[in-house]
Amino acid sequence: KQKCTQCNLFRSAAEAGPHDILKLYNPKGNIINISPGLEPNSPNSCYKLEVVAADCNSEPLGAELAGALGFDLSSMEKRLQGLEKKILIEAGETPAVVYEMKKQVDSFQIKLESVEHLSWLGLFKDLSEGTHKPSPFYHKRTLRKTREECEHVREKFLQMSSLEVSEEVRQYLKTPTFDNWQWEDAEIMVLLQVMYTDLDFIATFNIEPEVLQQFLFEVYRRYNNIPFHNFKHCFCVTQMMYGLIWLTDLRSKMDTIDLLIMLTSAVCHDLDHTGYNNAYQINARTELALRYNDISPLENHHCAVAFEILEKTENNVFRNLSMDQYKRIREGIIKCILATDMTRHNEILNKFKSILPVFDFTNKDHKDVLMMILIKVSDISNEARPMEVAEPWLDCLLQEFYNQVLMPEYQFQQYDGLFHFSCHDQYLLYVIFIVMCLVAIFFNKVKSEVTDVGPISFNSSCSIYLSSE
Numbered sequence: 001k002q003k004c005t006q007c008n009l010f011r012s013a014a015e016a017g018p019h020d021i022l023k024l025y026n027p028k029g030n031i032i033n034i035s036p037g038l039e040p041n042s043p044n045s046c047y048k049l050e051v052v053a054a055d056c057n058s059e060p061l062g063a064e065l066a067g068a069l070g071f072d073l074s075s076m077e078k079r080l081q082g083l084e085k086k087i088l089i090e091a092g093e094t095p096a097v098v099y100e101m102k103k104q105v106d107s108f109q110i111k112l113e114s115v116e117h118l119s120w121l122g123l124f125k126d127l128s129e130g131t132h133k134p135s136p137f138y139h140k141r142t143l144r145k146t147r148e149e150c151e152h153v154r155e156k157f158l159q160m161s162s163l164e165v166s167e168e169v170r171q172y173l174k175t176p177t178f179d180n181w182q183w184e185d186a187e188i189m190v191l192l193q194v195m196y197t198d199l200d201f202i203a204t205f206n207i208e209p210e211v212l213q214q215f216l217f218e219v220y221r222r223y224n225n226i227p228f229h230n231f232k233h234c235f236c237v238t239q240m241m242y243g244l245i246w247l248t249d250l251r252s253k254m255d256t257i258d259l260l261i262m263l264t265s266a267v268c269h270d271l272d273h274t275g276y277n278n279a280y281q282i283n284a285r286t287e288l289a290l291r292y293n294d295i296s297p298l299e300n301h302h303c304a305v306a307f308e309i310l311e312k313t314e315n316n317v318f319r320n321l322s323m324d325q326y327k328r329i330r331e332g333i334i335k336c337i338l339a340t341d342m343t344r345h346n347e348i349l350n351k352f353k354s355i356l357p358v359f360d361f362t363n364k365d366h367k368d369v370l371m372m373i374l375i376k377v378s379d380i381s382n383e384a385r386p387m388e389v390a391e392p393w394l395d396c397l398l399q400e401f402y403n404q405v406l407m408p409e410y411q412f413q414q415y416d417g418l419f420h421f422s423c424h425d426q427y428l429l430y431v432i433f434i435v436m437c438l439v440a441i442f443f444n445k446v447k448s449e450v451t452d453v454g455p456i457s458f459n460s461s462c463s464i465y466l467s468s469e
């Protein structure tokens with residue numbers, strides 16, 4: 001916010017092309033958010049705006065720019081104005097979707113904090129927001145990405161995909177401290193491209209850059225706009241897998257094809273997740289539960305969508321592989337994605353523990369179990385990240401769970417031959433019951449019979465079991 005002739009804030013901005021990726025660092029060298037709350041910097045402790053990925057096609061700086069000042073003042077001003085405008089648009093006017101999400105999170109927080117005080121018999125549930133209750137087809141209408149949104153991101157991604165990502169970012173990408181919240185979706189796609197390149201997949205399997213880009217775009221498109229299981233989650237899991245591969249030097253222990261299986265499985269592992277878990281799918285007897293006979297409906301679906309994407313030649317990053325290689329990859333990806341069903345957690349973990357003392361990298365079964373463990377580790381690795389990265393993820397997860405609870409199928413279902421009532425239904429039931437009692441008493445007909453209603457018990461998920469009486 002203050003001009004500082006010492007720092008290279010303006011110099012970087014002046015040198016940057018319109019499609020370059022810039023990141024802002026504080027004096028300690030940590031990436032910081034450009035937001036209205038940003039502290040002003042000073043000549044002694046200045047921010048650094050760095051070009052982390054540069055557009056190779058952009059014009060080099062003219063000779064005069066390298067004059068006495070070391071930078072072109074007018075282009076610097078222009079660039080700065082552009083950036084300021086962007087900040088205003090991004091920070092000043094909150095997009096409707098963010099605003100709506102914030103409102104929902106706030107109301108959820110208030111509800112959580114106040115539910116006990118409002119409760120009578122501990123059953124109260126504020127349904128004042130009943131009109132927001134999604135219909136059973138809610139996800140079909142609103143969770144999918146719009147064509148405009150996809151096109152916008154695709155364009156940005158394609159513009160950026162020719163950028164040369166800096167060595168610092170390439171190294172940072174290998175660390176478990178990587179902060180996903182600093183990168184937008186188009187940039188994330190560039191970073192995924194970097195992973196495929198730096199693990200030598202492009203060269204080893206002769207993957208054409210356009211095919212990889214098209215594949216990544218389709219993957220981006222088929223992750224829904226939901227709070228947790230979205231494209232950013234896909235990236236985090238993939239990034240953790242990538243980090244683990246480098247950290248444990250798996251490149252020297254496993255074939256490149258195994259690494260390709262692991263990374264691609266991570267990329268595809270939650271494709272088309274609608275935000276409702278397997279228990280929900282099974283209880284609500286959804287299309288997925290019916291299709292997969294209640295056996296890991298979600299994971300089977302994620303995997304099926306992955307291969308549906310790969311069926312199209314223009315997306316098929318494995319199209320230059322031999323039939324045998326493709327078969328091996330398909331088998332590996334199916335195993336890895338199906339392993340992310342948490343109901344199989346103990347089974348997989350016990351298997352891993354039993355082979356651990358005799359683990360052998362030349363044994364295919366051992367390697368398969370290791371690959372399953374690594375995707376599982378990556379899938380639930382948010383908690384292992386720095387607090388400022390992990391904490392928002394937990395909020396996202398809670399929001400997704402909360403949305404599930406709002407679904408009508410979740411609220412009303414038959415249970416063990418007894419009706420399983422939602423809080424709202426219980427409340428109504430009580431009102432009806434009391435009115436009936438009053439009417440009965442008023443007419444003095446069944447005075448003695450209504451005094452004993454038999455046992456009524458409640459469990460923690462707010463079910464009510466009425467005895468046959």
Ligand SMILES: Nc1nc2c(ncn2[C@@H]2O[C@@H]3COP(=O)(O)O[C@H]3[C@H]2O)c(=O)[nH]1
Binds near residue numbers: 342380381382383
């Ligand atoms: N409590 C808690 N659960 C998590 C966290 N991260 C992931 N999970 C859960 O672990 C599950 C792993 O599989 P899913 O992706 O289906 O759904 C995930 C969440 O339900 C976390 O940070 N805290």
Ligand SMILES: [Zn+2]
Binds near residue numbers: 270340379
């Ligand atoms: Zn996941």
